[in-house]
Structures are given as structure tokens and as C-alpha cells.
Amino acid sequence: MLDTFEILTTSGVVLWSRRYASVGPHIINSLIRDVFIEERVQPQTEDSGSKPTYRKEGYTLKWTTVKDLGLIFVAVYQSLVHMTWVDKLLDNIRALFVGLYGEQLENKKSSVVNCNKFAPYFERQIQELEGQSDGGSSATGAKLTPPSSTDNESADESVPKINPLQRQQKPLYDTSADSTPVPTPDTSRPTTPAQSHLLTGKAGPGAKLSRRGKKKAAALNSAPVSSGDEASVKRKGKASTKKNRVWGDFGAEEEDPSMVLDYSQSDLRDDAPEAEALEAIDPESWGSRTGKGQFVLKDLDLEMDQIIAEQNAKSQSGTPAASGGGLVGSSLGAIGGLFRNVVGGKTLTDEDLAKPLKGMEEHLLKKNVAREAAVRLCESVKRDLVGLKTSSFTTVESTIRTSMEKALTKILTPTSSLDLLREITTVNTSNRPYVLSIVGVNGVGKSTNLSKIAFFLLQNHHRVLIAAADTFRSGAVEQLRVHVRNLQELSKREGAGHVDLFEKGYGKDAANIAADAVAHAAKEGFNVVLIDTAGRRHNDQRLMSSLEKFAKLAKPDKILMVGEALVGSDSVAQARNFNQSFGPGRGLDGFVISKCDTVGDMVGTLVSMVHATGIPVVFLGVGQHYADLRGLNVGSVCRLLMS
Amino acid sequence: MAWYDEDSWATAAFAPRGSTIAITFLLAVLLPVLLHQFLYRKATPTTLPSFLLIGPSGSGKTAFLTLTERKAVAQTHTSTAPLGVEVLLPEDYMPQSSHYRSPGDPAYERSRRFLLLDTPGHGKLRHFATKQLANPANVRGIIFVLDAASVAEETGLNETAEYLHDVLLALQKRYTEATTSKGPKEIPVLIAANKMDLFTALPPHLVTQQLEKAISDVRKSRAKGLKDSGRTLGGEDEDLDEEREWLGEGGEGSFEFVQMEEVGTTVTVHGGNVIGGESADVKSWYEWIAAQL
Numbered sequence: 001m002l003d004t005f006e007i008l009t010t011s012g013v014v015l016w017s018r019r020y021a022s023v024g025p026h027i028i029n030s031l032i033r034d035v036f037i038e039e040r041v042q043p044q045t046e047d048s049g050s051k052p053t054y055r056k057e058g059y060t061l062k063w064t065t066v067k068d069l070g071l072i073f074v075a076v077y078q079s080l081v082h083m084t085w086v087d088k089l090l091d092n093i094r095a096l097f098v099g100l101y102g103e104q105l106e107n108k109k110s111s112v113v114n115c116n117k118f119a120p121y122f123e124r125q126i127q128e129l130e131g132q133s134d135g136g137s138s139a140t141g142a143k144l145t146p147p148s149s150t151d152n153e154s155a156d157e158s159v160p161k162i163n164p165l166q167r168q169q170k171p172l173y174d175t176s177a178d179s180t181p182v183p184t185p186d187t188s189r190p191t192t193p194a195q196s197h198l199l200t201g202k203a204g205p206g207a208k209l210s211r212r213g214k215k216k217a218a219a220l221n222s223a224p225v226s227s228g229d230e231a232s233v234k235r236k237g238k239a240s241t242k243k244n245r246v247w248g249d250f251g252a253e254e255e256d257p258s259m260v261l262d263y264s265q266s267d268l269r270d271d272a273p274e275a276e277a278l279e280a281i282d283p284e285s286w287g288s289r290t291g292k293g294q295f296v297l298k299d300l301d302l303e304m305d306q307i308i309a310e311q312n313a314k315s316q317s318g319t320p321a322a323s324g325g326g327l328v329g330s331s332l333g334a335i336g337g338l339f340r341n342v343v344g345g346k347t348l349t350d351e352d353l354a355k356p357l358k359g360m361e362e363h364l365l366k367k368n369v370a371r372e373a374a375v376r377l378c379e380s381v382k383r384d385l386v387g388l389k390t391s392s393f394t395t396v397e398s399t400i401r402t403s404m405e406k407a408l409t410k411i412l413t414p415t416s417s418l419d420l421l422r423e424i425t426t427v428n429t430s431n432r433p434y435v436l437s438i439v440g441v442n443g444v445g446k447s448t449n450l451s452k453i454a455f456f457l458l459q460n461h462h463r464v465l466i467a468a469a470d471t472f473r474s475g476a477v478e479q480l481r482v483h484v485r486n487l488q489e490l491s492k493r494e495g496a497g498h499v500d501l502f503e504k505g506y507g508k509d510a511a512n513i514a515a516d517a518v519a520h521a522a523k524e525g526f527n528v529v530l531i532d533t534a535g536r537r538h539n540d541q542r543l544m545s546s547l548e549k550f551a552k553l554a555k556p557d558k559i560l561m562v563g564e565a566l567v568g569s570d571s572v573a574q575a576r577n578f579n580q581s582f583g584p585g586r587g588l589d590g591f592v593i594s595k596c597d598t599v600g601d602m603v604g605t606l607v608s609m610v611h612a613t614g615i616p617v618v619f620l621g622v623g624q625h626y627a628d629l630r631g632l633n634v635g636s637v638c639r640l641l642m643s
Numbered sequence: 644m645a646w647y648d649e650d651s652w653a654t655a656a657f658a659p660r661g662s663t664i665a666i667t668f669l670l671a672v673l674l675p676v677l678l679h680q681f682l683y684r685k686a687t688p689t690t691l692p693s694f695l696l697i698g699p700s701g702s703g704k705t706a707f708l709t710l711t712e713r714k715a716v717a718q719t720h721t722s723t724a725p726l727g728v729e730v731l732l733p734e735d736y737m738p739q740s741s742h743y744r745s746p747g748d749p750a751y752e753r754s755r756r757f758l759l760l761d762t763p764g765h766g767k768l769r770h771f772a773t774k775q776l777a778n779p780a781n782v783r784g785i786i787f788v789l790d791a792a793s794v795a796e797e798t799g800l801n802e803t804a805e806y807l808h809d810v811l812l813a814l815q816k817r818y819t820e821a822t823t824s825k826g827p828k829e830i831p832v833l834i835a836a837n838k839m840d841l842f843t844a845l846p847p848h849l850v851t852q853q854l855e856k857a858i859s860d861v862r863k864s865r866a867k868g869l870k871d872s873g874r875t876l877g878g879e880d881e882d883l884d885e886e887r888e889w890l891g892e893g894g895e896g897s898f899e900f901v902q903m904e905e906v907g908t909t910v911t912v913h914g915g916n917v918i919g920g921e922s923a924d925v926k927s928w929y930e931w932i933a934a935q936l
Contacts, residue, residue, distance in 0.1 A: 011761060012705040012722030025720060029701075032721040037765050070724055109729045112713055406770075415766045417805060421864045426797070460867050619869070633871040 095311035369604030373611035414616035440562035442535035467517035514554035590618035693758035698788035700764035738936035804857030
């Protein structure tokens with residue numbers, strides 16, 4: 001069974017929710033964090049038929065979004081249960097909700113959406129879909145529900161929830177809307193007439209219309225607080241009242257002037273006592289009796305089907321409408337499109353974005369971003385923009401630019417703090433040395449960057465032990481010895497910290513040397529142990545496998561990988577393989593990107609590596625001196641990449 | 644043939660004809676009117692005073708926003724987008740600027756209205772907030788919401804302090820980099836210690852102490868930390884990290900919120916809780932907002 005269904009906005013406010021079993025809010029929070037913000041979990045595209053899923057603590061979450069309105073629809077259910085109809089439910093509910101409340105959502109200055117009458121629609125959808133999945137015989141059974149019972153139930157639970165509040169506040173909002181006209185982009189305008197077309201076209205004969213009119217009247221009487229029997233009548237009324245509000249009055253009037261007449265007539269008729277009105281409703285108009293004498297709730301289903309059909313038609317009509325209309329129409333459209341491209345206010349589609357995005361991808365590739373990362377960035381920009389309207393006096397290109405800048409900032413900004421000094425202090429308070437180890441491919445500058453980090457730590461008066469765990473390459477230990485000698489000389493001159501080398505010669509097992517070094521440091525009172533490792537090719541399984549043992553024995557607090565800024569698309573594979581090589585539960589903690597001074601503005605490697613793993617860049621190597629180590633400035637890297 | 648052409652439009656435009664005069668007249672009269680209309684429409688209709696909600700993720704910013712908007716807290720999740728909502732100050736509080744007004748005055752109603760801007764607090768999405776901080780056009784005050792219970796722990800305290808440090812530094816930069824001698828408009832900061840209903844929550848004065856201490860630590864470790872890559876990579880923005888700025892009195896000694904008053908930022912700490920307990924208790928926050936309006 002479904003545990004929870006929630007409709008929330010991107011700004012975090014839950015608009016509507018239905019709970020069947022209690023699910024902690026952290027489940028959905030972690031979905032938002034992992035999928036929408038950090039993009040750690042890559043959802044598969046919607047083209048593959050099913051909605052993307054996310055698993056957390058025994059729950060499966062499926063979701064769908066409406067970009068331009070900023071809505072997220074999430075369904076949560078137990079992973080043990082296999083639910084085939086959730087995709088359909090999400091689609092239908094999305095169409096219903098956008099159809100019913102799209103106009104309210106356009107109002108950008110408020111977080112309130114008056115959707116407390118959504119419950120019956122949702123219930124019906126659930127019943128219908130559950131019925132379908134159960135099979136033929138039970139399908140009718142699920143649909144056949146005595147109207148009174150469902151009505152009372154849903155009305156009782158939905159109405160009191162927010163209503164008193166809403167009623168209390170409504171006057172305030174009305175006045176505010178009147179006195180300060182808010183310039184909202186009016187996307188829904190052109191679509192509304194089309195909706196009412198469909199609606200009134202399908203609407204039944206006079207009886208139905210008059211009934212709707214009556215409901216409108218009831219709504220205009222500002223819905224007196226009702227109880228008991230009236231609730232069922234009122235709920236029916238509300239369902240359609242809702243419809244009126246959404247399509248707007250102008251649509252209905254323009255389409256069918258008699259509607260207005262009807263409306264006043266029914267208004268008169270409606271002055272009769274409520275109980276009478278209950279009797280007066282013709283059963284044929286809102287349901288039909290089956291052979292067994294049970295009611296089939298007709299109008300809610302009909303209405304829902306209409307709304308869903310409209311929404312689907314609208315989403316499909318986008319493309320054919322553009323191509324249709326003959327030569328004149330298309331050329332006019334092209335001119336209009338060009339014009340709007342300059343002035344703004346163009347609704348972006350896939351085709352509009354395809355070419356500029358291709359250009360953007362090329363641009364990123366030129367900046368040495370790996371193709372995979374560039375494609376993913378462009379995809380995320382596309383996801384961000386399709387369906388949006390460009391703001392006035394901005395072209396599609398500049399919109400893409402700003403969106404890309406946003407995506408780059410998001411991908412490069414670290415989630416957690418990268419303050420190495422503070423981490424060292426925290427670890428040292430528990431009376432053990434802070435262990436930092438460095439891995440990487442051959443010749444990227446592991447030892448050089450290690451000694452740069454050592455220099456930085458020495459300046460902060462730490463006692464540093466450098467462990468030479470590269471027992472493979474000849475000259476590696478000697479190289480570190482030279483570095484240590486230089487650093488000792490420097491620190492003596494500046495009165496900074498203390499540094500020493502821990503070495504066991506060549507040919508020994510690196511993991512054991514590292515573990516010994518940590519033990520030695522703890523005994524001798526060093527705060528920090530820096531472990532240098534042998535360079536290894538990331539696709540050599542034999543060499544990489546020894547890293548797992550290394551991580552287990554040395555237990556480094558931080559593992560940094562050094563990557564060159566020079567490397568191109570291989571950076572993605574490097575980062576991935578190294579990240580996976582430390583065994584389950586342990587990965588890299590950060591990157592050091594070396595040789596940044598040699599590439600100019602082609603700093604794409606940073607993005608590729610972060611893209612591949614979601615691990616932040618901690619340091620940048622920008623020169624040959626010990627002091628040439630820098631932190632990452634996200635803004636300037638973005639500027640370089642976009643220049 | 645004459646040096647001019649009788650039939651050309653240029654001749655007609657300069658000839659003393661009735662139609663030419665009429666067109667010129669109309670143009671002269673209508674153009675300013677149309678221009679005015681256009682510009683008037685373009686400009687934002689009203690500039691409401693706004694308050695910025697900033698703070699780490701999960702501290703209760705969006706919940707406070709919904710509480711202010713609809714007098715009850717809606718269920719909320721992690722925000723991924725900013726949200727601006729036009730709200731009214733609750734009836735019990737009187738804006739500072741309208742103490743002399745009678746309650747029936749329509750201007751009174753107007754002065755109670757303000758814009759509450761919610762920003763996402765997740766580390767990757769703080770650029771929404773920093774963008775607002777860089778150009779605080781109508782911002783009357785900043786409400787830094789924090790979780791008083793998480794501040795009791797090391798990690799929560801550090802995250803909060805780092806964010807608060809950045810916010811205060813941005814405000815200080817704005818003051819010191821101002822070119823006018825008068826200095827920019829003052830922007831006070833309210834540190835709203837939320838979730839006071841929880842058992843583990845620290846009382847406001849302890850929150851103040853802890854934050855001041857943690858901000859001093861942040862400042863110290865930033866001072867020791869590495870330089871930014873901005874200059875070396877970018878080349879063009881030389882002065883970006885040439886002069887690094889330090890929060891409060893040149894970054895010496897321990898930091899206190901009082902030091903921020905020198906740069907036009909008064910920091911106040913008030914406790915409260917948006918959810919939980921018998922009911923929401925955010926009285927002191929509203930009083931603070933009322934004092935800024």
C-alpha cells in the first residue's frame with residue numbers, strides 16, 4: 001500500500017499530503033538533498049517509461065515534477081510492496097493538480113494554495129488505479145462506492161483542516177492583490193480558453209450546467225460553515241466550484257452566455273431549503289445506478305478524466321501547433337520566435353535549447369571538461385530550463401549562460417566544511433595524530449603536493465611526520481628526504497613547527513609502513529602524519545587492490561587524490577576508480593588539482609572530477625614553490641569556465 | 644528641376660502643412676505620455692520593506708515563513724528554491740513608524756505589510772542568499788534562524804558559526820566598501836534561536852556566547868588558512884584577495900557581536916520556537932520586526 005503522498009513546492013512548503021502510515025519527514029528530506037541538490041543519485045530519464053525511484057530505509061520513493069510551477073509530487077511506499085500503478089498515479093495527480101490549481105500557483109508572492117478539496121480527487125484516483133491493478137472482477141467493485149459514505153468521509157477530513165484559517169486570512173490577501181498589482185508572468189492566459197472549450201463542449205445538457213451554476217452561487221455566498229448532512233451536498237458542490245475558479249469566469253461566459261442566465265436562475269432556485277436541494281438533484285446527472293442498485297460516482301470521474309485529458313492534450317499540442325499552420329503561419333511563427341528571442345518572454349522547448357546547448361557543450365569541451373561531464377551539465381541545464389519562459393530582454397543564449405553558471409556553482413560548492421586545520425584540532429583532542437594520505441596516478445605531483453601541505457601545516461605550528469610509503473619507485477624516498485630537509489631548514493628559519501621523515505627503505509609493504517608510521521607518530525607526539533603512496537594506474541586492478549589494505553591498516557582521516565589539471569577526459573575514470581578502490585564504506589575525501597598554473601583558463605578537469613564522484617576539490621596547486629597551494633574559489637573558476 | 648523634390652516625404656515633413664503640424668503636435672504630446680506609461684509599468688509597483696531569512700538547512704526558516712503567512716505552521720521539507728511572500732505583521736504588534744497613527748488609518752495597514760524572503764540553507768544553495776546580501780536593495784533586516792539544539796553540539800555549532808560569519812562579513816564588506824561618506828543604510832541582524840521547546844536547546848544568552856566563541860575560531864582558522872585561488876587563476880581580479888577583510892576590529896582578539904555595531908549592523912539574539920510546545924512562541928521576533936518597520 002501507499003504510505004504517503006505529498007505535493008510540495010521547491011521552496012519546501014507542503015501543499016497537500018495524504019498519509020496512510022507515518023513516514024518520518026527525513027525520508028523526503030533526504031530525497032531532496034540527495035537527488036535535487038547534491039545530485040548524488042542520478043535518476044534515469046523519464047523516457048524510459050517509468051518514473052525515477054529512490055530508496056531509503058526500506059521505503060521506495062517515486063516522484064515527478066512540474067518545473068515552471070516549482071512543484072514536486074512524491075509517493076512513498078514500502079520497498080517490499082510492488083506497486084505498478086504509482087507511475088500512473090503520479091501522472092494523473094500531476095495533471096489534476098496543475099489543472100485545478102495552476103492559476104493559484106502562478107501567484108508568486110504567496111505560499112498558500114487553497115487545495116483542501118483535493119482529497120476526493122485523490123481518493124478516486126487511488127480507488128480507480130487500485131481497482132485496475134486488482135483485475136477485472138474487482139475493478140467494478142472498487143469503483144462502486146456508495147456516494148454518501150465517501151462524500152461524508154472526505155468532506156469531514158478535508159474541510160476542517162485548513163479552512164478556518166483560510167477564511168480568516170482571505171480578506172487580507174484580497175486587499176493586497178487589489179492595492180498592489182503584482183506583475184506575474186501570465187502563462188496560463190492563453191491556455192484557459194482552450195480548457196473551457198473542452199470543458200463546456202463535453203459538459204452535459206441543461207441539468208448539469210444549472211447544477212454547476214448553483215454551485216457557483218453557493219461558493220459566492222462565501223460558503224457558510226456547514227455540518228452534518230449538508231456536508232455531502234457541499235462537497236459535491238465544491239468539487240465543481242473548484243472547476244469554476246480555475247477556468248475563470250471569462251472563459252465560461254465567452255463560451256456560453258446562457259451560463260450566466262442559468263446561474264442567476266439557479267441562484268433563485270437555490271434559495272429553497274438545503275434539504276430540498278439535496279432531493280432535487282437528478283441522480284442521472286451525477287451518477288448512474290448499476291444493476292445491483294449501487295451508484296457509480298460519475299461526475300468526479302468524468303471531471304477528472306477531462307482535466308487529465310486537457311493537460312495531456314496541452315502538453316502534446318506544444319509541438320504540432322508550432323509546425324502546423326502552413327507556410328505563412330510558420331514563417332510568421334519564425335519571425336515571432338526571433339523577435340521573442342530578442343525581447344524575451346519565449347517559452348523554451350527542447351528544440352529551442354538544442355542548438356545553443358550544443359554550442360555550450362562545445363565551449364565546455366574546449367575548456368577541457370570531459371565529455372561526460374559536459375553532457376551531464378547540459379542535461380541538467382536543459383532540465384532546469386525546458387518549459388520556462390525567458391524573462392524580458394534576455395535571449396535564449398544568455399538564459400542558458402546564467403543557468404549554466406548556476407549549475408557549475410552548484411556542482412563545485414562543497415557540501416561540508418573543508419577546514420583542514422580545525423579537523424586536525426578536533427582529532428588531536430582525542431589524543432591521536434591526524435592521518436592524511438595522498439594517492440594518485442604516476443607523475444601527477446603527489447610528493448610535491450604532499451610537501452606543500454606539510455609546509456602549510458608547519459606554518460601553523462604543527463608537528464608533522466611524513467611517511468614514505470612509496471616503496472616501489474626508485475628515488476621516491478630520496479625525493480621525500482630532500483623535501484623534508486628543505487622544510488626543516490625553512491621551519492627552523494621561521495621558527496615554525498617540526499617535521500620529520502619516517503622511512504623503511506624499498507620493497508616493503510606500503511600498508512604496514514603506513515601503520516607503523518601512525519604508531520610511531522602517536523608515540524613521539526606528532527599531530528599530523530602525511531603518507532605518500534606509490535603512483536598507480538587507475539585501470540590496473542593489481543595495483544589498485546593494494547589500496548584497500550592500505551585504507552584498512554593506516555586508517556587515514558582523510559584521503560586526498562591528486563589529479564593533474566592537464567588531463568582531459570580520463571579524469572572522470574581516474575576519479576571514479578580511485579574512489580572505489582578503498583573498499584566498501586571508504587572513499588576519497590577530496591581532490592588536489594595540481595599544475596593549475598599550466599592550463600590557463602582550461603580548468604575543466606576540476607569540474608570533471610567533481611562531477612564523477614561528487615567529492616569536493618580541497619586544494620589547487622598553482623606553482624613550483626612550497627607556498628603555491630591554494631583553496632578553491634568557486635566564483636573565479638566559474639568565471640574562467642564561462643569566459 | 645529644383646534642388647528639392649516636391650513629392651518626397653522629406654519635403655512634406657518640413658513644409659508648413661496642416662497634416663505635418665498635426666502629426667508633429669500629436670507626436671510631441673503623446674510621446675512623453677506613452678513613455679511615461681511604459682516606464683511606469685516597467686518599474687516595480689511598490690517597494691515593500693523586506694526581511695531576509697537566512698540560516699543553515701533545517702533550522703526552521705520556511706516554517707517561520709508559513710507561520711507568519713497563515714498563522715499556523717505548514718509541514719515543510721528542505722527548500723531548493725527561494726521564496727518571497729508578502730505578509731502582514733500580526734495585529735498585536737505595532738510598527739515602529741506608525742506609533743502615532745490611529746488604528747483606522749489606511750497607512751497603518753500599509754505599514755504593517757512587508758516581504759519575507761526565504762532562502763535555501765543547504766550548503767550548495769547558499770548563493771541565493773549571498774546574491775541577496777550583495778545587493779540588499781530594500782532589505783530592512785536579516786533574520787538568521789538557527790537551531791538552538793544543534794548549536795549545543797560541535798558540528799552544528801561550527802556549521803552555523805561559519806554561515807553566520809560569512810553573512811556578517813558580507814555586511815561588513817558592504818559597509819567598508821561603500822563609496823559615499825554617509826555609509827550605506829544600516830541592516831540589523833536578528834539571530835533567531837529556534838526550537839527553544841526542545842529539552843537540549845541552549846538558552847539565548849548561551850547561544851550568544853557559543854556563537855561568539857565559534858566565530859572567533861572560524862576567524863582564526865580562516866586567518867591561518869590558505870589563500871584563495873581567485874587571483875592566481877583569474878588574473879583580472881587582483882584586489883579580490885589582496886586585502887582580505889577580517890570580521891570585527893581587524894580580526895584581533897575574540898569576536899563579540901557588539902563589534903558589528905561599528906559597521907552599521909546591530910546583532911540581537913532572541914529565542915523562540917516555531918513548532919512544538921503548547922504553541923508557537925515567536926513574540927520577540929515579531930517585536931524585533933515591528934521595531935524595524
